[in-house]
Amino acid sequence: MSETSDSVTAHEGHGYVGHKEDLLKRLRRAEGQVRGVHRMVEEDQYCLDILTQVSAATKALERVALVLLDDHLSHCVATAAEEGGEVAAAKLQEASAAIARLVR
Amino acid sequence: MSETSDSVTAHEGHGYVGHKEDLLKRLRRAEGQVRGVHRMVEEDQYCLDILTQVSAATKALERVALVLLDDHLSHCVATAAEEGGEVAAAKLQEASAAIARLVR
Amino acid sequence: MSETSDSVTAHEGHGYVGHKEDLLKRLRRAEGQVRGVHRMVEEDQYCLDILTQVSAATKALERVALVLLDDHLSHCVATAAEEGGEVAAAKLQEASAAIARLVR
Amino acid sequence: MSETSDSVTAHEGHGYVGHKEDLLKRLRRAEGQVRGVHRMVEEDQYCLDILTQVSAATKALERVALVLLDDHLSHCVATAAEEGGEVAAAKLQEASAAIARLVR
Numbered sequence: 001m002s003e004t005s006d007s008v009t010a011h012e013g014h015g016y017v018g019h020k021e022d023l024l025k026r027l028r029r030a031e032g033q034v035r036g037v038h039r040m041v042e043e044d045q046y047c048l049d050i051l052t053q054v055s056a057a058t059k060a061l062e063r064v065a066l067v068l069l070d071d072h073l074s075h076c077v078a079t080a081a082e083e084g085g086e087v088a089a090a091k092l093q094e095a096s097a098a099i100a101r102l103v104r
Numbered sequence: 105m106s107e108t109s110d111s112v113t114a115h116e117g118h119g120y121v122g123h124k125e126d127l128l129k130r131l132r133r134a135e136g137q138v139r140g141v142h143r144m145v146e147e148d149q150y151c152l153d154i155l156t157q158v159s160a161a162t163k164a165l166e167r168v169a170l171v172l173l174d175d176h177l178s179h180c181v182a183t184a185a186e187e188g189g190e191v192a193a194a195k196l197q198e199a200s201a202a203i204a205r206l207v208r
Numbered sequence: 209m210s211e212t213s214d215s216v217t218a219h220e221g222h223g224y225v226g227h228k229e230d231l232l233k234r235l236r237r238a239e240g241q242v243r244g245v246h247r248m249v250e251e252d253q254y255c256l257d258i259l260t261q262v263s264a265a266t267k268a269l270e271r272v273a274l275v276l277l278d279d280h281l282s283h284c285v286a287t288a289a290e291e292g293g294e295v296a297a298a299k300l301q302e303a304s305a306a307i308a309r310l311v312r
Numbered sequence: 313m314s315e316t317s318d319s320v321t322a323h324e325g326h327g328y329v330g331h332k333e334d335l336l337k338r339l340r341r342a343e344g345q346v347r348g349v350h351r352m353v354e355e356d357q358y359c360l361d362i363l364t365q366v367s368a369a370t371k372a373l374e375r376v377a378l379v380l381l382d383d384h385l386s387h388c389v390a391t392a393a394e395e396g397g398e399v400a401a402a403k404l405q406e407a408s409a410a411i412a413r414l415v416r
Contacts, residue, residue, distance in 0.1 A: 066412050073389070078393045082393055099414075104374075
């Protein structure tokens with residue numbers, strides 16, 4: 001994985017490539033937060049303090065999801081829309097389904 | 105931390121102690137999912153596939169939050185309510201605030 | 209309904225009775241907001257302006273849900289917990305299920 | 313729809329126009345559900361039964377929001393994207409902000 005990271009060649013068309021370092025940093029932080037929750041449970045800390053930490057991790061992941069979706073709309077979907085036709089319609093359909101899953 | 109983990113003595117009053125192994129397993133899985141998202145971003149995978157994985161991690165954390173809250177209500181809050189008075193009222197107030205943060 | 213409204217006698221044990229006027233006011237406002245959304249769609253207003261109004265109505269209903277849940281915990285559940293036993297456990301179980309539905 | 317809908321001509325380009333009757337029907341139902349919640353509070357019904365009804369109304373409004381957003385993406389945003397340039401970028405930015413508010 002080491003040599004592929006920061007190598008944008010493979011899928012350089014992806015919208016989030018410009019935000020890649022930002023996303024990776026957010027994800028490392030989220031991973032640390034989840035590990036923190038694990039440690040708090042292991043140490044039998046107070047339920048509501050753990051809940052606060054769970055909320056922080058969830059919010060961090062929601063932020064990642066919004067950045068990804070934002071990039072997807074302004075890149076993949078916009079590119080497809082310029083081409084128009086069935087591919088564009090399918091891309092928009094796919095993006096809408098992803099938004100619906102996010103909102104629940 | 106090593107010697108305290110699985111030692112329930114320290115705070116054995118916490119409601120989630122009975123669910124501790126279940127919670128720790130869920131958290132290890134959530135941590136793995138967040139690490140998976142990190143790898144997908146690093147490998148420039150498709151935005152919406154990454155989003156699906158982010159949603160899985162978020163749902164896993166929400167489930168952890170509900171287990172913690174459930175345990176908190178049926179243990180800490182119930183114990184306080186039996187005693188009644190101001191302590192019980194404060195505990196319920198605190199639990200309500202945690203629920204509000206969870207619902208947003 | 210006319211003669212029962214504001215007559216708290218029927219179910220005076222309910223926790224929200226103290227917040228009844230506040231809840232009714234919030235619900236009238238939410239109803240007005242939903243009617244506003246209906247009018248905006250009828251008048252073909254701009255999608256995102258309508259979305260903003262939909263969000264306002266949803267937030268108003270979430271606030272109502274939290275007030276109801278809060279009252280339920282601090283009244284019905286607390287009362288059951290004081291009595292203890294199976295009834296209390298069932299009440300807590302029921303409240304937890306309601307919270308899970310709210311969080312989704 | 314012809315004479316009632318306060319002049320459909322004005323903004324007939326809006327994406328949701330094709331779903332207008334569906335949206336209006338959903339909104340009438342949501343309004344009825346909110347009115348039902350109001351009546352349940354007035355009649356001092358059981359907190360958790362009211363909560364269930366509040367959830368139904370919230371879900372109905374979320375569905376309306378997703379239809380509006382879907383129509384907005386596949387119509388307004390797609391149209392702007394075909395034209396490209398700053399207008400398209402602004403439209404996508406605006407749509408992303410609306411999604412973020414929806415997800416919270």
